Structures are given as C-alpha cells and as structure tokens.
Amino acid sequence: MGAFPNILKGIIYMGVYITTTMVVPFLTFTWIKEVQLLGVSIVLEQLEYNRIVFWISAFGLLISACAFFNYSSPKQSIRKGTFALIQILLNCLYIWSYKFSGATEVKFEIVFEITNVGFITIDVQNMVMLYMGIYFLTIVLKGYDLVDFVINRDKIRQKRYKIIEGDDIL
Amino acid sequence: MRPSRIFRWIVRLFLLVFTLSLTGVSLLGGFSAVTILDPDSYNVNIPDGPIVANFDITNKSAMSISIPFNITNVGVYDLDEITIGFQIGMIYGNASTLLNEITNVKIFDKTQNYGSVLHGDVLKDIFSGLGSDGFIFANIPALIEIDRFRNPDLEFHANFTFSAMYSLRLYKFTVNLINYSLGVLDI
Numbered sequence: 001m002g003a004f005p006n007i008l009k010g011i012i013y014m015g016v017y018i019t020t021t022m023v024v025p026f027l028t029f030t031w032i033k034e035v036q037l038l039g040v041s042i043v044l045e046q047l048e049y050n051r052i053v054f055w056i057s058a059f060g061l062l063i064s065a066c067a068f069f070n071y072s073s074p075k076q077s078i079r080k081g082t083f084a085l086i087q088i089l090l091n092c093l094y095i096w097s098y099k100f101s102g103a104t105e106v107k108f109e110i111v112f113e114i115t116n117v118g119f120i121t122i123d124v125q126n127m128v129m130l131y132m133g134i135y136f137l138t139i140v141l142k143g144y145d146l147v148d149f150v151i152n153r154d155k156i157r158q159k160r161y162k163i164i165e166g167d168d169i170l
Numbered sequence: 171m172r173p174s175r176i177f178r179w180i181v182r183l184f185l186l187v188f189t190l191s192l193t194g195v196s197l198l199g200g201f202s203a204v205t206i207l208d209p210d211s212y213n214v215n216i217p218d219g220p221i222v223a224n225f226d227i228t229n230k231s232a233m234s235i236s237i238p239f240n241i242t243n244v245g246v247y248d249l250d251e252i253t254i255g256f257q258i259g260m261i262y263g264n265a266s267t268l269l270n271e272i273t274n275v276k277i278f279d280k281t282q283n284y285g286s287v288l289h290g291d292v293l294k295d296i297f298s299g300l301g302s303d304g305f306i307f308a309n310i311p312a313l314i315e316i317d318r319f320r321n322p323d324l325e326f327h328a329n330f331t332f333s334a335m336y337s338l339r340l341y342k343f344t345v346n347l348i349n350y351s352l353g354v355l356d357i
Binding site: 110116117118119120121122123124126127130131134137138141144145148152155 | 172174178181182184185188189192196330337339340341342343344345346347348349350
C-alpha cells in the first residue's frame with residue numbers, strides 16, 4: 001500500500017477511535033447526568049461529571065493520536081508493532097481511568113422536587129476488570145507481534161519487496 | 171502462512187469472541203435494567219402494601235415493623251445477592267439534658283439478604299423486625315427521659331437501602347433513600 005492510502009487509513013481509524021473513546025462516552029455521561037425515573041430526577045454530581053469527562057477526553061485524545069500512527073504504518077513493520085503496543089497500553093490506562101475518575105462507581109442523587117431524598121450507586125468495577133483482562137491478552141499479543149516482526153524482519157521484507165516487484169512487472 | 175501468524179490469528183479470534191460476548195452481556199444488562207425499572211410496570215415495589223409498625227417504647231420487646239415488598243425480575247439475567255437494609259431514627263426532646271435538647275437516636279438497624287431471583291421469577295416477601303431482632307434497646311430512651319411537653323413527643327424517620335448484583339454479577343447497584351418520614355407519636 002502506498003503512502004497516501006496508509007495516511008487515509010490512519011485518519012479513518014483515528015476518526016473511529018475519537019468516536020468510540022471520546023464522543024460516545026461523552027454523550028453517554030451527558031445523557032445520564034440528569035435522568036427521570038418514576039417521575040423523580042436522578043442527578044449525577046457536577047464535580048464527578050467534570051472529572052470523568054476530563055480523564056476520558058485526555059486518554060481518548062492520546063489513543064486516537066496513537067491509532068493514526070499505528071494504522072498509517074506499513075503492515076508488519078516495527079513502527080506499526082511499536083505504536084500498536086503503545087496504543088494498547090494507553091487503552092489500559094484509559095480503561096483504568098474509568099476507575100480512578102470515579103466512573104466505575106457512579107453515584108446519582110435522587111432529587112424529589114428540590115429535596116435530595118437519597119442516592120443510587122452503580123458499581124461496574126467487575127466489568128472493567130474483565131475488560132482489563134481482555135486488554136492484558138491483547139498486550140501479550142502485541143508484544144508477540146513486535147518480537148515476531150523483529151525476529152522475522154528479513155522474511156517480512158523479502159516478501160514485501162517481492163510483492164512490490166511483482167506489482168511493478170505487472 | 172507462517173505458523174506464528176496462524177497462532178496469532180487463533181488468539182485474535184478468541185479475543186474477538188470474548189470481547190463480543192462481553193459487549194453483548196453489557197448491552198443485554200442495560201436493556202434489562204430499563205425493562206425492570208420501567209415506571210409503568212411496578213417490577214420493584216418496596217413497600218408493596220402498608221407498613222405495619224409498633225413503636226411502643228414502653229414495651230420494647232413487643233416493638234415491631236413489617237414491610238411487604240415485591241421484586242419481579244423481568245430482565246434477561248438473574249438478580250443476585252439481593253440485600254435490603256432498614257434503619258429507623260427517632261427524634262425526641264431529651265429531658266435528661268438541661269435544655270431538653272432535641273436528640274436523634276438510631277433505634278432500629280437490620281440488613282437482610284434475600285439471595286437470588288431468577289430471571290422471570292417473583293420475590294414476594296416481608297422485611298420484618300421484632301424486639302431484639304433489629305431494634306437497638308440500648309438506644310431507646312426511658313419514658314422519663316422524653317420531654318412530653320414537646321409536640322409531637324416522638325418523630326420517626328427511616329433510611330432504606332436496596333442493593334443487588336446483575337448481569338452475571340458484573341454490575342452492582344444500590345439504592346438509598348434517606349430521611350423517609352414514618353410518622354409521629356404522642357405518648
């Protein structure tokens with residue numbers, strides 16, 4: 001694949017990551033910030049909302065930038081392997097940010113008319129830990145990729161140049 | 171294809187299936203939560219009928235409370251580790267202090283685990299406390315300690331907690347209602 005299609009691929013994936021790591025969580029937390037349940041307002045605290053959105057945006061930006069470099073790099077190159085590994089590590093931090101920003105244990109105030117009559121807490125820590133497990137396996141896979149790209153560098157290059165030469169002949 | 175790439179594809183396929191399953195569980199959990207908490211369906215009803223209480227502090231061992239409730243699990247997953255907690259506070263004028271200070275004491279505290287409700291099942295039960303099973307006798311003042319010139323003599327309010335685990339125990343939710351007025355009593 002040439003330089004331009006690679007860059008285009010990088011931009012497309014960056015867009016996908018911006019949507020999934022920043023836009024969707026932002027819209028979700030903004031939507032649940034104030035909901036009505038059985039005619040009673042359930043409100044997410046402003047401070048908690050700001051903290052969650054800040055950390056999600058910070059890591060979302062880093063992941064999206066890494067996604068650009070990862071997907072715009074040539075297939076099976078060391079550059080791609082390195083950025084893929086960095087991206088996965090950032091993904092782990094992103095998932096972990098849900099925990100330390102307070103998003104794994106979201107606390108809503110129940111407001112009836114103007115009085116706070118209680119609160120609802122939703123704890124999704126187990127779910128986040130399970131996703132962390134998946135990311136751990138992905139890190140192992142990316143590490144394996146990187147080692148594979150380094151060890152078999154000559155084979156990969158030979159194959160790549162053979163294809164390019166073949167293309168040229170045609 | 172090199173054997174290392176085949177191994178990679180197998181691991182990748184496993185991860186894809188795992189991630190898709192987890193996402194499916196999350197989505198179904200969210201959908202079920204919306205179904206259970208549908209305002210028109212009354213699937214979680216606490217109390218599900220009148221609260222019957224005896225707060226006669228002159229006969230502590232006969233003090234009692236019973237709260238009927240009904241939980242219908244219309245969701246996709248089982249509701250696990252259902253726990254209901256109830257605390258009752260009593261406000262009175264403390265005649266044993268110089269200025270008959272308004273005092274708030276916790277006279278009842280009980281938490282009960284109701285296990286699981288399988289999906290499609292109904293849990294209809296009564297949360298109850300009688301005498302020393304829930305009531306904290308040490309905190310209940312004697313009759314002479316209560317300022318009888320205050321109106322009302324005694325005020326009762328409650329804190330209520332309902333918690334359960336959902337979606338293969340991946341989510342835990344807790345609902346707390348605070349300062350729910352149970353009524354007043356003149357001795």
